[in-house]
Amino acid sequence: MKLAVVGFGNAGGKIADRIVEYETQTERSLCQFTAVVNSARIDLHKLGYVPQRHQILVGQTDERSKGHGAGADPDLGAELTRQDLAEVQRVLDNVPLHDVDAFLVVAGLGGGTGSGGGPVFAEALGERYGEPVYGLGVLPSGDEGGRASLNAARSIRSFVDSTDATIAFDNDAWREGTQSIESGYEQTNVEIAKRVVSLLAPGEYDGSPVSENAMDSSDVKRTLSVGGVATVAYAEASLEEETQRQRGLLGRLRNDGEAGEREGAATKVHGLVRRAARSRLTCPADITSAERALVVVSGPPAELSQKGLVRSRKWLESQIDSVEVLAGDDPRPGADRLRATVLLANATDVPRIDALQEQAVDAQENIDAQAAERDTAISELVTDPDDELEPI
Ligand SMILES: Nc1nc2c(ncn2[C@@H]2O[C@H](COP(=O)(O)OP(=O)(O)OP(=O)(O)O)[C@@H](O)[C@H]2O)c(=O)[nH]1
Incomplete structure (x- = not known):
């Protein structure tokens, strides 16, 4: 799939940046265009991969923001985005539409800019272009408090309404007790990028062998066309000694279909897909409640068992009680691991x-309740006990 990725707000921008970084490191071809939109100038300095000419600051001239963010107020984030929508859309004139299958709008939903501006922008994209618009929304962790929960609960609704489907990522499920918030975010952003690239990059020609059963962008679109909230499972396993030995002997892997059909290879692929489905999802969910599913198994051709893929598909069909399960492979001769993404x-x-x-x-x-009490409390504070004093 070829994507145009737009990160909204601080989290959205950092995650978009990590997606491009991971894509570059793994020599994939996914993002044809990347931009970030923020209302805080300082956040834009954190980015290393999104070109500067695609970094847009909204609300610069607005008295309430002046380039310093939306202060966790999603209504303000939405308003600033609406005000500067024409400027944001001007940058989108650079999107190579002939080479883009879908848009991906990424945002953290607990703050103001991403949670409010993201859905406004996604809706504008949907009205302007024929390609599907997907969301990637990050839910705040429970200990961020009531304001973040309120923002996210409102925003996820707007995101689902304004996109063709929204992939959810739950910070709560990925929080590790021992890490600082910032290093925890860095780690989770890499995990998000890994899943996005593993899921959406297959099927694009980047020099790797093209398989008979390769995943295609139309498979992803078909799976996500049911809308709503999606979640992603992922697992990886080390390669067989035999695969590594062949690589050593031949200097490169044989593109060997027969090797891929060894019984052990089928069991391994099937086991890996089951492990992925039972692992930590981007957002924990009862997988049996999903309407459709798509499996991609990526790795050296010698380990990509077609039998294993068929078994995995059947197993997943029985789990989610749907015939709408697609499975494809993604041959990567130089891969150091076998990976399953669901x-x-x-x-x-x-x-x-x-x-x-x-x-x-x-x-x-x-x-x-606090707003109602606050007026009374202020008045009581500045008024003497028997209200004998006259204000000036
Ligand atoms: N996974 C992840 N989540 C993040 C990261 N940074 C922030 N978040 C989450 O995203 C939510 C929104 O934070 P920001 O992205 O900083 O907010 P914003 O959209 O820029 O909005 P304002 O700061 O209010 O203008 C937070 O409540 C966190 O839950 C990050 O780097 N990674």
Whole structure:
């Protein structure tokens, strides 16, 4: 698949940057165009891969932001984006539309710029272009508090409405107790990039052998066409000694279909896909609630068992009780590992989103109650006990 990726807000920008970095490191061909949009000038300095001419600052002339962000206010983030939409769209004139299969709008949903501006922008993309627009929305962790939950619970709804499908990533599920917040984010951003590239890059010619059963962009589009919230599973395994030995002996791997059909190879592929589906998803969900799924197994041709892929597909069909499961391979002769990525589309049983909504309703009630009490409290503070003094 060929993508135009737009990162919105701080998290969105950093993740878009990591996607391009991972794509470059793994010599893939995924992002035909990358841009970032932010309302905070300082965040744009953190980027190393998105070209400067594609870094757009919205709200520079707005009194409330002046280039310093949306202050975790998604309504402001949405407004700043609407005000400067023409400028954002001007940068999109550089998108090579003939070479782009879809747009991907990336944002953290707990703040203001990404959570409010992302859906506004996704909707504008959908109105202007015929290509599908996908979202990649990062849910805040539980300990970020009520405001972040409220923002995310509102934003995920707008994201799902304004995109063809939204892939969710849950910071809560990926938080490691021992890390600082920033190094934790760095690590999770790499994990997100790895999954996006492994899932969406296959099928694009980048010099690797083209397989009979290669995943294609139309497979991804078909899987995501059901809309809603999607989640991604991933697992990897080290290569067989035999594969490594052949590589050593021949200096390169044989593109050997027969080797790929060894019984052990089939069992390994099937086992890896099962392990992926049971591993930590980008956003934890009951996989049986997904409507469609897509499996990509990537690695040296000698380990890409077609039998294993067929078994994996059948197993997944039985798990999600759907015949809409596609499976394809992604031959990478130089790969150091065998990798399985599973896209689960329109998952409807996602406990984290239910929990966010509950937290958000509580937060909304607290915010309203506190606002009502605050006026009285200020008035009581500045008024003497018997209200004998006259203000000036
Ligand atoms: N995975 C991940 N999540 C992040 C990262 N940075 C921030 N977040 C999450 O994204 C949410 C939004 O934060 P930001 O992206 O900084 O906010 P913003 O969209 O720039 O909006 P404002 O700062 O309010 O203008 C936070 O609540 C975090 O949950 C990151 O690098 N990686």
